[in-house]
Amino acid sequence: MDTADQLQLPRPSSIAYNDARRVLSGNWTGCSTVPSRTLYPHQWSWDSGFVAIGLRHLSPVRAQSELESLLAAQWADGRVPHIVFNPAVPLTAYFPSPDFWRSSLAGDRAGAPTAVETSGIVQPPIHAVAAWLVHQADPAASESRGFLPRVYPRLVAWQRYLTERRDLGGRGLASIVHPWESGMDNSPCWDPPLSRIEPAATATFQRADLDHGCATDRPTDLDYGRYVRLAERYRDDGYADDAGRHRFAVEDPGFNALLAASEHALADIAAAIGADPYDHQVRAEQLTTALLKRLWSQDDGLFLCHDVLAGRTVRERSAAGLLPLILPGLPDEIATALLATAAGEHFGLDGSVRLVPSYDLKGHAFDPCRYWRGPAWFNVNWLLERGLRLHGAADRADALRATLLGAAAESGFAEYVDPFTGQARGSRDFSWTAALTIDLLAEVVR
Ligand code: 2M8
Numbered sequence: 001m002d003t004a005d006q007l008q009l010p011r012p013s014s015i016a017y018n019d020a021r022r023v024l025s026g027n028w029t030g031c032s033t034v035p036s037r038t039l040y041p042h043q044w045s046w047d048s049g050f051v052a053i054g055l056r057h058l059s060p061v062r063a064q065s066e067l068e069s070l071l072a073a074q075w076a077d078g079r080v081p082h083i084v085f086n087p088a089v090p091l092t093a094y095f096p097s098p099d100f101w102r103s104s105l106a107g108d109r110a111g112a113p114t115a116v117e118t119s120g121i122v123q124p125p126i127h128a129v130a131a132w133l134v135h136q137a138d139p140a141a142s143e144s145r146g147f148l149p150r151v152y153p154r155l156v157a158w159q160r161y162l163t164e165r166r167d168l169g170g171r172g173l174a175s176i177v178h179p180w181e182s183g184m185d186n187s188p189c190w191d192p193p194l195s196r197i198e199p200a201a202t203a204t205f206q207r208a209d210l211d212h213g214c215a216t217d218r219p220t221d222l223d224y225g226r227y228v229r230l231a232e233r234y235r236d237d238g239y240a241d242d243a244g245r246h247r248f249a250v251e252d253p254g255f256n257a258l259l260a261a262s263e264h265a266l267a268d269i270a271a272a273i274g275a276d277p278y279d280h281q282v283r284a285e286q287l288t289t290a291l292l293k294r295l296w297s298q299d300d301g302l303f304l305c306h307d308v309l310a311g312r313t314v315r316e317r318s319a320a321g322l323l324p325l326i327l328p329g330l331p332d333e334i335a336t337a338l339l340a341t342a343a344g345e346h347f348g349l350d351g352s353v354r355l356v357p358s359y360d361l362k363g364h365a366f367d368p369c370r371y372w373r374g375p376a377w378f379n380v381n382w383l384l385e386r387g388l389r390l391h392g393a394a395d396r397a398d399a400l401r402a403t404l405l406g407a408a409a410e411s412g413f414a415e416y417v418d419p420f421t422g423q424a425r426g427s428r429d430f431s432w433t434a435a436l437t438i439d440l441l442a443e444v445v446r
Contacts, residue, residue, distance in 0.1 A: 020408070027429065032048060035427075036415065044123065045084075054434065054436055055435060056439075082121050082180060103118045126261075135269070135272070149273050152273060163259070166241060169308040171251070173256050180227065187358065188318070193250055193307045196310075199226045217375075253305065256324075257324040291303060301338065301344075304321055323380070324338070325388065326390065355378075358373070378404060378433040382439070388400060
């Protein structure tokens with residue numbers, strides 16, 4: 001494997017670029033990247049997708065390794081776990097630790113690997129999109145290592161797990177079974193379904209996040225108790241996904257938009273390696289149609305979550321509801337309505353915020369500091385930047401790109417920022433913030 005000082009590909013000369021590169025070098029473990037050396041000292045699933053998208057400009061081999069090390073921990077049922085644990089990291093460094101998830105034992109029937117410990121839940125499926133972008137950055141490097149033929153079967157199995165095992169509502173969409181599966185862990189969208197979960201007593205677990213983060217930026221103990229209870233139940237049920245077993249099942253538009261985008265990417269990958277792209281194209285269309293039919297709210301001009309177990313729409317506006325903008329197959333009137341919503345009073349892209357908040361600026365639960373309840377996140381804004389460009393809003397995309405780059409560098413590559421001021425929140429030297437900075441700068445130079 002190449003070493004940190006080999007991140008030497010030709011690059012735009014900019015202080016931000018070099019600083020971002022330093023963050024990624026510092027967070028590299030030898031085969032993958034930790035999101036943060038302090039708060040998140042293992043490998044996270046969708047983080048690795050975003051990191052690979054940035055790394056492809058620095059070292060295509062390292063970008064490939066980022067994705068392949070994650071996919072090596074895939075379960076036999078196809079799920080790609082949300083955390084792959086590094087055995088060299090002390091158990092107390094992060095909670096819930098491997099001895100909580102007990103994947104190799106509790107996940108036995110679901111086909112958890114035995115060579116590595118992982119969590120048992122998943123995260124949004126950005127991976128096929130990332131693999132295709134990594135390939136495109138240097139097709140020769142990709143072909144010489146057989147990258148696409150190696151990852152394609154694993155990516156297909158991962159997508160099939162989601163479309164087949166996780167269609168818990170039978171409505172053609174994947175459900176998340178834990179708030180952490182959305183990646184937007186503490187969103188107010190989870191409050192109604194979470195309120196039905198009896199929290200684990202705080203005395204029964206020891207949070208590690210508060211050792212590194214400010215309590216006002218992080219979820220409350222009550223929310224944590226509910227996260228823990230849900231994860232325990234899933235684990236004690238052998239991580240089974242059969243009908244009727246889950247206590248939390250929500251169709252999230254952000255998660256499903258990435259699922260559909262990844263089917264488009266799988267179609268591209270299939271065509272590139274001589275496989276048949278047809279099934280992927282059909283699935284991408286079916287997922288887009290299901291998103292429109294099931295989750296679109298004409299009144300809100302936004303996609304909304306659906307609480308499968310309660311059979312109800314969750315009436316909260318989250319940035320996840322804007323993410324279907326990344327899909328090429330959206331009808332024009334839907335894309336136009338989404339662009340208007342992004343620019344309007346709830347998300348402020350008309351200039352009232354620096355970056356799009358994770359949650360409704362006018363919402364009852366809005367908090368500019370607390371984790372996924374208002375702050376702006378760089379991966380969400382990066383996805384929106386692409387969506388704006390895809391749907392003809394190039395000026396807005398350019399402006400968002402400029403603010404993203406400014407806020408990332410000024411905040412010390414923060415995990416998230418206050419959407420109005422850009423003030424840093426959460427951890428600093430955060431990997432996807434650095435990686436997506438590199439990606440945006442590299443794209444400007446092209
Ligand atoms: C956050 O989630 C983890 C649990 O997975 C945590 O709070 O401990 C989220 O922001 C998630 O989206 C992200 O992937 C993870 C690591 O950066 O941190």
